[in-house]
Amino acid sequence: MNVLDVLKERGFIESTTHEDELREYLSKPPASCYIGFDPTASSLHVGSLVPIMSLAHMQRCGHKPIALVGGGTGMIGDPSGKTEMRQLLTPEIIEENKTGIKGQLARFIDFNDGRAELVDNADWLLGLEYISFLRDIGRYFSVNRMIKAESYKMRLESDEGLAFIEFNYMILQAYDFLKLSETHNCMLQMGGSDQWGNIVAGVDLVRRVSQKQAFGITFPLITTSSGIKMGKTHKGAVWLDPERTTPYEYYQFWVNSDDQDVERFLALFTFLPMDEIREVKKLEGADLNSVKSILAYEATRLAHGRQAADDAVRAAASLFGGRTIPSDILPSSQIDRSPADESASSVPTSEILYSDAIKGINVVDLLYSMGLVKSKGEARRMIEQGGVYLNSERALSVDDKVTEGSFKDSEILVRLGKKRYHKIICKKSA
Incomplete structure (x- = not known):
């Protein structure tokens, strides 16, 4: 050909x-x-x-x-x-x-x-x-x-x-x-x-x-179905450098693709056969979510290697639950189709000292210091709009504080909006 x-x-x-x-x-x-x-x-x-x-x-x-x-x-x-x-x-x-x-x-x-x-x-x-x-x-x-x-x-x-x-x-x-x-x-x-x-x-x-x-x-200029230039997010560009955009964040960028973009993105950004990709248009619901997982896996594998892609799949499974991907959906993909249940080792992670946790840290200050928001004003707006969760509990006020008791097994899982996750680990010493 x-x-x-x-x-x-x-x-x-x-x-x-x-x-x-x-x-x-x-x-x-x-x-x-x-x-x-x-x-x-x-x-x-x-x-x-x-x-x-x-x-x-x-x-x-x-x-x-x-x-x-x-x-x-x-x-x-x-x-x-x-x-x-x-x-x-x-x-x-x-x-x-x-x-x-x-x-x-x-x-x-x-x-x-x-x-x-x-x-x-x-x-x-x-x-x-x-x-x-x-x-x-x-x-x-x-x-x-x-x-x-x-x-x-x-x-x-x-x-x-x-x-x-x-x-x-x-x-x-x-x-x-x-x-x-x-x-x-x-x-x-x-x-x-x-x-x-x-x-x-x-x-x-x-x-x-x-x-x-x-x-x-x-x-052609590639845009999403909503008209946004490809690769642009609320956080800025999605980089190929794992130090700028972690493999997990890269995986999540692709897995969150709009339903209308999935078939087109598979054709452009993976090497999967077109006869398999064309079958995607017939799928919906859970099967379409499996397709998104495959798109994210294949794109991450190309950019960061198989190990990083496997780790990202396991991390996502630990946060959102694993799924069995049917063998007849994009069968040429190298993704592991059995449910993953390993730890979220690839979720972006930051650390905080135990001595600071005892004193208590304002949630706004915490989000800003961890680089999860661009400004304290953005943190306040997200809290006021109900978009910040700490270990599945919504932050109710900009005056809320994170204390020693906020940590579960020395960790806090922060969720911003519906799909951004970040783990904060409390350490006894530097």
């Missing part, structure tokens, strides 16, 4: 260039393809999963994925989708972020034996001579065409406007494509729908300079 059909069937593709020729290019593995990742943080997040999974599908179909980290362009900042200029990064921060990103990509893509590559455009951008670059590359770009690109239009219409340094971004990204076509015979660039203008500019530059046909694919 041509990988183009795989990506279409699973919902990855919004637009392509030269589809017939692209199909021919992808019919002869190994073809090279690349996606750029901005090194703006040391971790990627759930919003990056569509491009990551697309590279993984490319590799599974015999092609060679290239992950480009923008060590050079990261010093400028992509204006796409932004109403204000991005913060400029130092080379040291970019190098640190690049290391973190490669480690996370390696969970999804096999970089061994040259099966995939991680490249940094700083290798060819930082040494460019300005006049030579303008003469050799800049002459192929029309300002009239560039300012019509959606990524530039948004900024031109904003109060801040478009900085000249950002205006160069499209040319530099197109140059990346040209360099990879020359050095890696890479003729396909993929990216989010906001990258269409940049990708087309690269396709055009490769054609003009090398007289070769290059191609582009863009992915």
Whole structure:
């Protein structure tokens, strides 16, 4: 099966260039393809999963994925989708972020034996001579065409406007494509729908300079059924770094997916067969909850490994009760289908000293000090709205205190809202 059909069937593709020729290019593995990742943080997040999974599908179909980290362009900042200029990064921060990103990509893509590559455009951008670059590359770009690109239009219409340094971004990204076509015979660039203008500019530059046909694919913006951008929660981004978003919290993000999103998310964010995924639309009730558990398990296993996914399932079972997952529901999943009854070792946990518990701690102060809320005001609002529970007992007043007697077996299980849990352990000494 041509990988183009795989990506279409699973919902990855919004637009392509030269589809017939692209199909021919992808019919002869190994073809090279690349996606750029901005090194703006040391971790990627759930919003990056569509491009990551697309590279993984490319590799599974015999092609060679290239992950480009923008060590050079990261010093400028992509204006796409932004109403204000991005913060400029130092080379040291970019190098640190690049290391973190490669480690996370390696969970999804096999970089061994040259099966995939991680490249940094700083290798060819930082040494460019300005006049030579303008003469050799800049002459192929029309300002009239560039300012019509959606990524530039948004900024031109904003109060801040478009900085000249950002205006160069499209040319530099197109140059990346040209360099990879020359050095890696890479003729396909993929990216989010906001990258269409940049990708087309690269396709055009490769054609003009090398007289070769290059191609582009863009992915749709993934939103939940309620219209929220994928990966955004009340706590902010859902990170792939387990230090920022624990595997248990990651599992819970997926298990709390809306019923209407489950089939689509299975297609995009797991490798389970489509003939099994299509059967999901027939399910409801307890069976649909089993499907959500499988979605959460498979997504967590990909991002954090099997052990972390198994631990998250056991932790959830200890809090909400285990369930037997029928063998005929998504049978290719590796999830343990027997009820889990082990301890909640993967539930996010904090510690408090016994000496502090004896004195008594205001619930508002406790929630804030443990990082469970962003502010004391948020803690007060949640308590007043009846959304805070301590060991299944609702906190009735913002003046309530946690004391030594509040702990059960030296623990308090805090619940915020319906689905957020956090364990606080009382310790005798530091």
